[in-house]
Amino acid sequence: MEYQIVMPRLSDTMDEGQLVTWKIAPGDAVKKGDVVAEVESDKAVMEIESFKSGIVQSLLVEPGETVRVGTPIAVLDTDGAQRDAVGVMEHRETKTKAPAPSPAKPAPKKEKTASPKQDPLAWLLGSAQAQPSSYVGGTASPRAREAAERYGLDIEALQHEGSLPTPAHLADIKQVVLRHYFTPRALQLLTRYQLSADLFAVGKKHDAAEVEAYINAHDIPMPEPLDMLRKSMIAIVNEAAKKPVYHMSDRIEAKWLKAYETETATVTVWLLKLFAEAMLRHEGFRTTLTAQGLQVWPNASISLAMASGEYLYMPVFRNVNLLSLSKVAAQLQVYKTKIAQRRLGKEELVGSTFGISNLGMTGIESFDAMINKNDSAIAAVGSERDGSIAVTLTVDHRLVNGYQAALFMQELKALAGDETFFKKVTQ
Amino acid sequence: MLYREALNRAIDEVMAIDETVVVLGEDVGRYGGSYRVTEGLVAKYGEARLIDTPIAELSIVGNAIGMAMAGLRPVAEIMTANFALLAFDQIINHMPKYRYMSAGKITLPMVVRFPQGVSRQLAAQHSESYEQMLCAVPGLRVLAAGDVNYAYHALKAAMLSDDPVVFIEHELLYTKKGEVDFDAEVDPFKARVVKAGDDITIVSYLKMVDDVMAAVPEIEKKLGKQCEVIDLCSLNPVDYDTLEASVKKTGSIVVVEEDHKTGGYGAQIVSWAAEKMFYSLDEPPLRIAGEDVPIPYNRTLELAAIPTPESIAARIVAWAEGNGA
Numbered sequence: 001m002e003y004q005i006v007m008p009r010l011s012d013t014m015d016e017g018q019l020v021t022w023k024i025a026p027g028d029a030v031k032k033g034d035v036v037a038e039v040e041s042d043k044a045v046m047e048i049e050s051f052k053s054g055i056v057q058s059l060l061v062e063p064g065e066t067v068r069v070g071t072p073i074a075v076l077d078t079d080g081a082q083r084d085a086v087g088v089m090e091h092r093e094t095k096t097k098a099p100a101p102s103p104a105k106p107a108p109k110k111e112k113t114a115s116p117k118q119d120p121l122a123w124l125l126g127s128a129q130a131q132p133s134s135y136v137g138g139t140a141s142p143r144a145r146e147a148a149e150r151y152g153l154d155i156e157a158l159q160h161e162g163s164l165p166t167p168a169h170l171a172d173i174k175q176v177v178l179r180h181y182f183t184p185r186a187l188q189l190l191t192r193y194q195l196s197a198d199l200f201a202v203g204k205k206h207d208a209a210e211v212e213a214y215i216n217a218h219d220i221p222m223p224e225p226l227d228m229l230r231k232s233m234i235a236i237v238n239e240a241a242k243k244p245v246y247h248m249s250d251r252i253e254a255k256w257l258k259a260y261e262t263e264t265a266t267v268t269v270w271l272l273k274l275f276a277e278a279m280l281r282h283e284g285f286r287t288t289l290t291a292q293g294l295q296v297w298p299n300a301s302i303s304l305a306m307a308s309g310e311y312l313y314m315p316v317f318r319n320v321n322l323l324s325l326s327k328v329a330a331q332l333q334v335y336k337t338k339i340a341q342r343r344l345g346k347e348e349l350v351g352s353t354f355g356i357s358n359l360g361m362t363g364i365e366s367f368d369a370m371i372n373k374n375d376s377a378i379a380a381v382g383s384e385r386d387g388s389i390a391v392t393l394t395v396d397h398r399l400v401n402g403y404q405a406a407l408f409m410q411e412l413k414a415l416a417g418d419e420t421f422f423k424k425v426t427q
Numbered sequence: 428m429l430y431r432e433a434l435n436r437a438i439d440e441v442m443a444i445d446e447t448v449v450v451l452g453e454d455v456g457r458y459g460g461s462y463r464v465t466e467g468l469v470a471k472y473g474e475a476r477l478i479d480t481p482i483a484e485l486s487i488v489g490n491a492i493g494m495a496m497a498g499l500r501p502v503a504e505i506m507t508a509n510f511a512l513l514a515f516d517q518i519i520n521h522m523p524k525y526r527y528m529s530a531g532k533i534t535l536p537m538v539v540r541f542p543q544g545v546s547r548q549l550a551a552q553h554s555e556s557y558e559q560m561l562c563a564v565p566g567l568r569v570l571a572a573g574d575v576n577y578a579y580h581a582l583k584a585a586m587l588s589d590d591p592v593v594f595i596e597h598e599l600l601y602t603k604k605g606e607v608d609f610d611a612e613v614d615p616f617k618a619r620v621v622k623a624g625d626d627i628t629i630v631s632y633l634k635m636v637d638d639v640m641a642a643v644p645e646i647e648k649k650l651g652k653q654c655e656v657i658d659l660c661s662l663n664p665v666d667y668d669t670l671e672a673s674v675k676k677t678g679s680i681v682v683v684e685e686d687h688k689t690g691g692y693g694a695q696i697v698s699w700a701a702e703k704m705f706y707s708l709d710e711p712p713l714r715i716a717g718e719d720v721p722i723p724y725n726r727t728l729e730l731a732a733i734p735t736p737e738s739i740a741a742r743i744v745a746w747a748e749g750n751g752a
Contacts (some may be wrong), residue, residue: 143678169751170678170709195454327569 003052003081004072007061017041018066019073026058030076037073054078055326063114080343087396140168147173152179152203179351183207189215189262192221194223229311229342236314240370247368248407251388252416258384260422268358269306271381272328272414273425276300276320279354282408288374294399303352304332308339314372315344316352325425356381367392376400430572431601433579434464434540438502441586442472444541445500448586451478452487452504452540454613461506462542462601469531478577484514488539491529491585495535495591502586507598508543508557515560522591524732536589538582544634544685545733554729555685558632562663563694567609569663573636575605577660580613595662597634618666620673624653627671630696631683632659641682641736642743649744650752663691668700674700678709681743685733688716710750715742 001254005016021036024030054076055098061073085192133231136157140148147170148155154174158164164172178187178197186207190197193215200206200214214220226234238327257270279285288299306313315335320328338344355378357369369392376399382390391412397404415421428436442448450465452455469477480487491501511518518539524741525533540569541561545554561569569589572578579594585592621636622643627650631639636658643654655673674680680700680710682693697712702746704715717733734742 121633141678141709141711142706146706167751172751 001077002057003054003076003078005036005048005050005070005074005076007039007050007073008038009069010046014069015043016066016068019061019063020045021063022059022255023047024059024074026056028053030056032308041424050076052076052078092261103394112139120264122349138164138168139166140164140173141170144168144170144173145222147177151177153177163293168391170279173198181205182211186211192222193220195220233312236373237370242370243371245394246397246402247392247407248405248409249366249368249390249392250413251390254387254389254412255417256419256422257416258387259419260426264333266329266332267360268356269325269329270422271302271356271358271379272332273325273422274412275302275354275379277415277421278408278411280321281411282358282400282420283402285376285402286410287369287376287394288353288423289398289401297353299352301352303349303355303375304335305334305355305357305369305372311339311342313339313344313349314355314415315339315348318351322418354378359385360389366392368392368394368395372397375407401417428575428605429601430524430578430603430605431464431466432577433575434467434572434582434596435468436607436723437579438580438586439468439471440467440584441500442476442714445587447477447492447498448500448502449476450476450490450502450504451480451494453480453482453506455479460475460504462596464540464599464601465504469554473718484510484512485517488514488517488522490518490526490612491537491539492517492535494538496525496533498534499641499656500516500586502538502540502606503537506542507549507553508541508595508683511539511553511557514539516568517555518593519541519563519564523564534589535591538585538592539595540582540596544598544599544718545722548619548729549598549722554710554722555606556633556643556684557635557663558595559686559690559692563736566591567663569595569661571595571632571660571662573597573600573631573658573660574621575603576607576611576617577613577615577619577658579609579616580611581660582589582735584598584613584615588612595633600637603637616661616664616666618669619658619660620669620683621656622654622660624655624677626677627654627679627681627743628648628657628670628677628745629654629681629683630657630659630670632662633685635683635685635734638734638736639739642740645736645740646743646747649740650747652747659696665696665699667703670696670699671704674704676706677714680704680708681713681715681746683715683734683739686715687719688714689719690734691716709745714744715739 010017020040022037024036030036030050031053032050034050036050037048037279038045039048057075057077059074067251068075072139129306137145138159140155149221151173154177155164155168158176159166159168164176180205181200182190182197183205186206188207189208189211195211200210224241234294250255257267260270262268283296286300288295288297301316301318301319302320303314303316306315317328323331335344352372353376355369355372355375360381360383364382365385366382367380369378371378371394377393379397380392380394393405393409437599438450450468454461455465456469456474456479465477487503487505491503494501505514522535525535526661544557558569558571561567568588572581572586572594575649582594583595606613621640629639636656639656643656646654657673659671675709680697682696684691684693686692693714693716697714700708715734721734722732723729
């Protein structure tokens with residue numbers, strides 16, 4: 001059965017319409033609702049749809065022609081729809097692939113058979129892939145985009161391959177630039193020396209050797225931020241340097257120290273006991289200075305200089321006079337372990353009134369030390385020479401005067417040369 | 428020194444040096460002001476210079492305009508911004524326009540003090556902010572004092588200026604404590620960098636500056652980034668130079684305001700950023716503002732209707748994390 005498509009009234013005021021383009025050609029299968037043509041009314045260009053399904057028999061109006069509303073513009077064979085139902089897909093393929101042929105020259109039939117009937121989705125897939133390429137530039141913040149332009153980066157390609165997040169920000173671009181222009185080793189060097197990547201030209205990849213060469217040529221020091229331990233050590237020695245101190249040196253006998261030395265009761269352990277005993281008899285070395293005045297402590301608490309690499313610790317042996325030799329030795333072991341694990345507690349670094357720094361094991365003959373925190377003095381102990389050991393006191397003059405320090409030194413010498421002290425302690 | 432004491436001191440000092448300065452408003456004289464800003468001044472300067480007016484806002488501002496025309500330097504106090512609506516014909520249609528329409532023959536050296544904002548449970552008709560309307564009127568200077576030192580210096584500058592100034596105060600700030608540097612030279616039109624930082628620019632004004640500052644530790648902890656907090660101080664004109672330097676540094680801008688979001692003043696700052704700073708931005712601008720609802724009386728709902736330190740921190744963290752932080 002024949003069905004005529006007529007020029008529709010597309011607005012209340014429309015009397016005539018101009019046919020703009022045909023979306024169908026003779027021989028095409030048309031389904032109800034398909035767009036068959038574009039028509040310009042007095043208001044706008046609009047699509048017109050078929051109200052019936054069928055095969056296009058003929059087109060009655062040429063593009064550009066203006067006809068009155070109600071005029072037939074095309075003829076469908078509505079029976080053909082049933083006969084040729086299988087062909088519908090083919091027609092639709094052709095329609096979308098090729099531009100609509102002019103009605104004067106109907107598309108040759110064989111073009112339809114050439115269309116990829118076996119995979120009707122191919123065109124659709126193709127267009128989906130093609131779409132991003134028409135979408136220029138990827139998704140990025142204006143600032144990131146500007147940076148990418150400067151470094152010659154293709155944001156879109158990088159986002160496509162997954163090496164840039166979407167949307168990309170400045171930090172992401174910087175990462176890509178760094179990875180792009182520097183080898184991983186070179187990047188490590190940049191980070192360690194806090195060098196800006198801008199120092200190196202863009203356009204080529206830089207390796208570690210180039211960065212090293214730059215560092216050497218420009219004599220750039222490796223920055224190393226101070227950690228808390230270093231900061232506190234610096235603060236302590238700065239304070240120590242402000243103290244009004246004097247030095248006093250003498251030698252103490254080494255004989256009994258050596259004789260009573262064991263694997264656990266080392267010279268250091270003995271020195272702690274020795275100085276503790278001397279401190280008990282000279283209260284100036286058990287004294288601390290506070291804003292309120294002096295404080296004299298009843299027991300001998302001693303800070304001992306212990307180094308671990310570049311770090312120096314002054315852990316405090318509390319009340320050494322009350323501890324047995326083995327307890328002091330055990331405490332020393334505990335501190336050694338804690339220092340190795342860097343686990344010394346804050347409370348273990350306070351409470352002393354005197355310090356000892358023993359470098360005897362290094363072969364240094366004599367030296368002087370800096371007073372730790374609030375201590376009254378520190379003893380710098382050197383190595384043994386000809387049966388005696390050099391002891392240098394650094395004394396805070398505000399707490400102990402020279403005469404008192406000399407008496408303390410005498411006491412020390414007497415104790416070191418007196419075997420009964422060593423015997424008493426070992427019992 | 429308290430915020431209200433700083434304002435009192437500013438008025439006192441200018442009244443002492445310039446006898447043309449008069450203060451007028453409801454209860455500004457014998458009562459000492461609803462917020463105690465003019466406390467003690469009537470004893471010093473008398474009722475002729477501290478004028479208690481009837482409850483008639485239109486006449487307060489209208490009279491002030493007349494006084495200014497005739498050579499005085501009036502400081503008119505509105506009790507709360509919502510009541511100023513009755514005076515808006517004078518504030519919008521007269522105050523900013525006389526100089527323009529008289530070809531410069533008439534100047535109005537006057538200040539309208541303007542307490543506003545969400546206080547505590549004063550409900551919908553006593554909680555609003557009107558900077559968006561005031562700043563839309565060419566010819567008005569609009570200052571917003573969020574800081575004690577700024578309050579002192581800016582109010583003095585406003586009183587000594589020959590331009591009509593609306594001086595916005597926030598009702599919750601009167602008991603805020605702060606230091607005043609009396610010798611400092613403070614440009615009332617310059618924004619204040621409250622806290623410097625390299626990563627996120629947060630622009631605010633009035634009480635929200637304090638709320639932003641309360642939110643900053645949480646933001647910095649969660650994001651590992653530094654915030655730069657800017658108090659606009661002058662809402663019209665705006666110190667865009669300070670904003671520009673900050674946005675160029677951080678690549679971002681967050682605007683925090685207490686007022687309702689739609690049509691709110693912060694939109695002007697964000698629009699400036701989009702127009703002028705587009706190529707410097709690394710994240711879309713973020714605007715944190717009050718909800719588009721009349722301010723509720725219920726305290727829980729009242730706080731839900733405006734930004735709080737908690738909501739500011741949460742919003743900024745979520746925004747930064749959604750933008751590659």
